Amino acid sequence: MSHKKPPINWPLTIFFTLTPLLAVVGTIWLITNHAIPAQTWWLAAILSLLSGLSITAGYHRLYSHKTYKTCWPVDLYFALFGACSYQGSVLEWSTDHRNHHRYVDTPKDPYNINQGFWHAHLDWILHLDHSTRDFSNVEDLIQNPIIRLQHRFYPYIAAFMCFGFPTLVACLWHAPLSGFIVGGLLRMVANHHATFCINSVCHVFGKRTYTLEQTARDNWFTALFTWGEGFHNFHHQFSADYRNGIRWFHFDPGKWMVATLRYLGLAHDLKRVDDETILKYKLRAQAAALTNQPEESFPAIRAAHQTLLTKLTTLKELKTRYSELKTQSYLTRMQNTKDAATETLRNYKKQIRESQKELKALYEAWLISIEAVTGP
Numbered sequence: 443m444s445h446k447k448p449p450i451n452w453p454l455t456i457f458f459t460l461t462p463l464l465a466v467v468g469t470i471w472l473i474t475n476h477a478i479p480a481q482t483w484w485l486a487a488i489l490s491l492l493s494g495l496s497i498t499a500g501y502h503r504l505y506s507h508k509t510y511k512t513c514w515p516v517d518l519y520f521a522l523f524g525a526c527s528y529q530g531s532v533l534e535w536s537t538d539h540r541n542h543h544r545y546v547d548t549p550k551d552p553y554n555i556n557q558g559f560w561h562a563h564l565d566w567i568l569h570l571d572h573s574t575r576d577f578s579n580v581e582d583l584i585q586n587p588i589i590r591l592q593h594r595f596y597p598y599i600a601a602f603m604c605f606g607f608p609t610l611v612a613c614l615w616h617a618p619l620s621g622f623i624v625g626g627l628l629r630m631v632a633n634h635h636a637t638f639c640i641n642s643v644c645h646v647f648g649k650r651t652y653t654l655e656q657t658a659r660d661n662w663f664t665a666l667f668t669w670g671e672g673f674h675n676f677h678h679q680f681s682a683d684y685r686n687g688i689r690w691f692h693f694d695p696g697k698w699m700v701a702t703l704r705y706l707g708l709a710h711d712l713k714r715v716d717d718e719t720i721l722k723y724k725l726r727a728q729a730a731a732l733t734n735q736p737e738e739s740f741p742a743i744r745a746a747h748q749t750l751l752t753k754l755t756t757l758k759e760l761k762t763r764y765s766e767l768k769t770q771s772y773l774t775r776m777q778n779t780k781d782a783a784t785e786t787l788r789n790y791k792k793q794i795r796e797s798q799k800e801l802k803a804l805y806e807a808w809l810i811s812i813e814a815v816t817g818p
């Protein structure tokens with residue numbers, strides 16, 4: 443089915459064409475004139491971090507997906523430094539993003555990858571018709587006065603935070619033009635295209651680890667310049683989780699920032715999906731990927747899959763029972779029956795460890811049985 447594109451949005455098209463040109467030409471000109479002091483590069487780097495994390499941890503994980511709760515000073519920070527990224531107001535960003543998740547890969551997805559890589563990357567913005575946004579899916583965010591104010595005065599806040607602020611700061615070392623071009627324009631353009639890569643690159647290149655039912659892919663390389671957003675298959679399957687990279691070695695500064703906010707007492711109610719559910723989806727995706735394999739290999743694989751699922755359920759039950767008992771034991775400890783409670787808890791912990799060990803061995807055997815039919 444072909445979809446007629448809305449007419450071109452000229453102001454946005456001119457903006458997204460001229461800004462990269464001015465940023466590159468301006469930076470080269472300043473370099474050749476030795477007019478970029480080291481402080482300006484530092485300013486650009488720090489602003490990249492502050493504004494990039496406001497999109498990742500703020501616009502995306504807090505406002506679009508509500509994966510944790512926070513307080514007004516953090517809202518204020520995200521409202522100001524999110525605007526510094528020049529990617530629209532929280533309300534505009536979140537309404538589009540919630541539609542992306544709800545209608546992913548269909549014509550109602552604003553950055554639908556099935557309309558092409560370029561469409562998903564930038565072209566959808568060049569044809570953006572602001573009048574078609576109804577904001578009905580962000581009613582919850584409209585209740586927040588800081589978000590409402592940011593939306594109302596967005597053009598002024600964004601112009602000041604993105605361009606005025608770095609220019610003023612660079613006046614401290616008498617290089618306002620370098621602040622405007624490097625700390626403002628160049629940083630903004632780099633941040634734009636890094637974010638846009640999530641909608642384009644992460645829907646084309648990478649692994650579909652947790653679901654084959656949509657185009658989103660895990661791409662660790664993209665995570666390196668998007669403050670951790672590259673693990674996009676995980677994110678589409680578990681969008682309520684405040685993390686994107688779940689392993690300790692996954693580069694996810696967005697997750698680290700939210701955890702730091704919690705440590706400082708500025709965030710609470712962080713949502714995360716339990717390990718057993720995540721593994722269950724991983725197994726399901728691995729099994730689904732085998733559909734093209736010869737039918738005779740299925741019974742053994744199906745049996746191994748079933749054993750793993752049973753083991754996972756047992757482990758999950760054990761963990762639930764353990765945490766229930768832990769709460770109870772706190773109460774019983776008050777009544778001086780500490781020893782019995784501690785012993786029961788120790789027993790459960792031992793069973794959990796054994797169950798985890800068994801599960802690990804079964805999972806390794808499962809991977810070998812898959813490789814036997816698909817090849818490594």
Ligand SMILES: [Zn+2]
Binds near residue numbers: 502506507539543681
């Ligand atoms: Zn998302």
Ligand SMILES: [Zn+2]
Binds near residue numbers: 641645
């Ligand atoms: Zn996506």
